[in-house]
Amino acid sequence: MSEPEVVVHRDGDLLAAAAAARLVTRLVDAQAARGSASVVLTGGRTGVAVLEQLRRAPARDAVDWGKVDLYWGDERFLPAGHAERNETQARAALLDHVPVDPARVHVMEPSDGRFGDDPEAAAAAYADELAAAARPEDHGSVPQFDVCMLGVGEEGHVASIFPDSPAVHELERTVVAVRNCPKPPPTRVSLTLPAIRRAREVWLMTTGAGKAAAVAMGLAGAGEVQLPAAGAVGQRRTLWLLDSAAAAKVPELFTPPLA
Numbered sequence: 001m002s003e004p005e006v007v008v009h010r011d012g013d014l015l016a017a018a019a020a021a022r023l024v025t026r027l028v029d030a031q032a033a034r035g036s037a038s039v040v041l042t043g044g045r046t047g048v049a050v051l052e053q054l055r056r057a058p059a060r061d062a063v064d065w066g067k068v069d070l071y072w073g074d075e076r077f078l079p080a081g082h083a084e085r086n087e088t089q090a091r092a093a094l095l096d097h098v099p100v101d102p103a104r105v106h107v108m109e110p111s112d113g114r115f116g117d118d119p120e121a122a123a124a125a126y127a128d129e130l131a132a133a134a135r136p137e138d139h140g141s142v143p144q145f146d147v148c149m150l151g152v153g154e155e156g157h158v159a160s161i162f163p164d165s166p167a168v169h170e171l172e173r174t175v176v177a178v179r180n181c182p183k184p185p186p187t188r189v190s191l192t193l194p195a196i197r198r199a200r201e202v203w204l205m206t207t208g209a210g211k212a213a214a215v216a217m218g219l220a221g222a223g224e225v226q227l228p229a230a231g232a233v234g235q236r237r238t239l240w241l242l243d244s245a246a247a248a249k250v251p252e253l254f255t256p257p258l259a
């Protein structure tokens with residue numbers, strides 16, 4: 001597992017543009033090395049802003065989008081096409097604008113999908129989908145994602161893993177249904193921390209003063225039960241991509257000059 005690294009950008013727009021550029025490089029490198037690439041997308045303001053910046057970046061065409069597997073870290077369990085679904089927002093921001101292979105767009109089922117209003121069944125199906133995509137070299141029931149992008153909530157949640165919730169205690173399953181979320185909508189489907197930790201690189205991306213306390217605690221060694229973001233660690237790299245407001249309380253040890 002990797003030690004956290006911090007990159008601070010002047011503001012959220014710059015962070016989103018820089019993360020989009022970083023993602024292009026990472027996907028191109030993965031395709032050069034292995035023929036294809038995989039990325040876990042996140043919902044939330046920063047995650048969607050990164051995809052919007054990627055849509056606008058001419059360098060996006062350096063990626064062979066037909067050879068990218070796209071997954072989600074979590075999904076709001078709502079009907080297909082609902083404006084608050086992370087999938088809907090990712091499609092509008094980027095996926096509808098690049099030539100992805102629909103078979104490689106691995107969505108979490110909506111609440112009016114194959115399993116109806118049963119988030120546990122939707123979570124189990126996604127776990128099966130991940131297991132089917134894992135190759136022998138992944139050494140487990142989850143693909144070794146090239147990049148797992150995550151937002152960070154004010155109370156330190158990542159994906160839909162909230163502090164001291166059943167999901168943060170899950171050590172076996174790779175995907176779980178989440179009920180009674182403190183942030184609406186109350187029902188979600190989420191990767192678990194063990195699944196997230198299979199990623200080569202985990203990028204925790206967040207902006208704004210409201211996130212500063214959670215970011216500082218995550219970097220100061222908080223436990224993952226109290227602060228799930230602290231448990232989101234990549235195999236090779238764990239990057240905290242912050243704007244200066246979110247970085248305001250970061251321990252000095254981690255504070256590099258503005259990027």
Ligand SMILES: O=C1O[C@H](COP(=O)(O)O)[C@@H](O)[C@H](O)[C@H]1O
Pocket residue numbers: 042043044045046047073074075076086150151152153154158159160183206
């Ligand atoms: O609801 C969610 O929120 C988090 C954080 O969102 P943000 O707007 O505060 O950046 C996000 O990471 C998660 O995917 C999403 O479902």
